[in-house]
Amino acid sequence: MTSPHADLWSAPVADAPLDATVAVPGSKSLSNRYLVLAALAQGPSTLRSLLVSRDTRLMAGALETLGVQVDLGGDAVGVTPGALRGHVTVDCGLAGTVMRFLPAVAALADGPVHFKGDVEALVRPMGPLLRALQALDVRVDEEGEPGHLPFTVHGTGAVRGGQVDVDASGSSQFVSGLLLAASRFDQGLTVRHTGPTLPSLPHIRMTVEVMRAAGVVVDDSRPEIWHVEPGPVAGRDVHVEPDLSNAAPFLCAAMVAGGSVRVPGWPATTTQPGGLLPDILTRMGATVALDGDVLTVTGTGEVRGVDLDLRAAGEIAPTIAALAVHGDSPTRLRGIGHLRGHETDRLAALAAEITRLGGQCEQTSDGLVITPRTLHGGVWGTYADHRMATAGALVGLRVPGVEVEDVATTAKTLPGFADLWAGMLAASEGHVVRDGVTAGPTV
Secondary structure (H helix, E strand, O other): OEOOOOOEEEOOOOOOOEEEEEOOOEOHHHHHHHHHHHHHOOOOEEEEOOOOOHHHHHHHHHHHHOOOEEEOOOOEEEEEOOOOOOOEEEEOOOOHHHHHHHHHHHOOOOOEEEEEOOHHHHHOOOHHHHHHHHHOOOEEEEOOOOOOOOEEEEOOOOOOOEEEEEOOOOOOHHHHHHHHHHOOOOOOEEEEEOOOOOOOHHHHHHHHHHHHHOOOOEEOOOOOEEEEOOOOOOOOEEEOOEOHHHHHHHHHHHHHHOEEEEEOOOOOOOOOHHHHHHHHHHHOOOEEEEEOOEEEEEEOOOEOOOEEEOHHHHHHHHHHHHHHOOEOOOEEEEOOHHHHHOOOOHHHHHHHHHHHOOOEEEEOOOOEEEEOOOOOOEEEOOOOOHHHHHHHHHHHOOOOOEEEEOHHHHHHOOOOHHHHHHHHHHHHOOOOOOOOEEEOOOO
């Protein structure tokens, strides 16, 4: 499945309807929130089924740099808090959760903490969060382009807290990053969003729910205002839900190729944005059923064009865009202007790559319009973005000759994606497959 070019992966075409069960690993969003709270807790925590990927390794490594003990061995990850230390450097890689969740934690360290990242990370917006910390009397030195990595947070061992305004129009992570550390501030913290839009609200709800489960008092009764009381964070023994957004390409594959794909461990209720997938895929023509904790998506190979507001679930937009190129009519995706500030400008990247393969994809002020056209093979660029890579695989499921650049970038949140994808197809052909994919109804 590898082309003569080492960095290109030949996306396989589905020759028959699918019939596979795909077990996806734990949620990255939940995993990194649990890690931060465990690092701030009064006692040890055990995190079960934690995702082990580049993003979570970067978070674990950053917390260890700050003086927290994190044992990533085995299914149960142990976290033992320690005194937060400064005079260290945190490598954020390309992980938005690391660069945006840990500056407020670093303000509690006993000295300066320098933040750096991958080249691609240097364009990701950080300004609203850094300005919020400065408004709380935390010294932040910006050493590159203002409002971006690299920068240094000068920890003093304590933050007074109080009240702060933040424009989170560019990322809900600005709010979550302040909330996660807020109970350790002397006065707690009240955060007020002041911008015109607030994307990915489910991710903020996720933050609030995991904080409450750890004993933190959070009042979110007023729209776009959150108040966190000062107090302890409890060490916990928790199980991490599967990553529902990472399940999206596999579930959508059933619609492109026809047949059925099942994902076990689907929660009855969730704060993950991927929890919106059943309704979205039903609108686009799938039959969706939840039997116990197994979600099954069945498709016929036909995809309906839709008009979707994905403001609450922008992270699945690349997958839905890749599904939409196989549609029977145009699809409009709205409310996702903030995706311009993710691992790459995802709107520009999707428009460029769909167009490169003969499709029609136009950018709007806050989204995309995809008009189905006959596609041809070619190189699908990924821009060091894991969701662009999985989108390319979904396009190539029906279009011969699609070569996905740097599919290994999927290790950011879904290690072994290419093997899981191949396993899904092999299982559908009746082969016995391990490592997360099985044939037929067996889970």
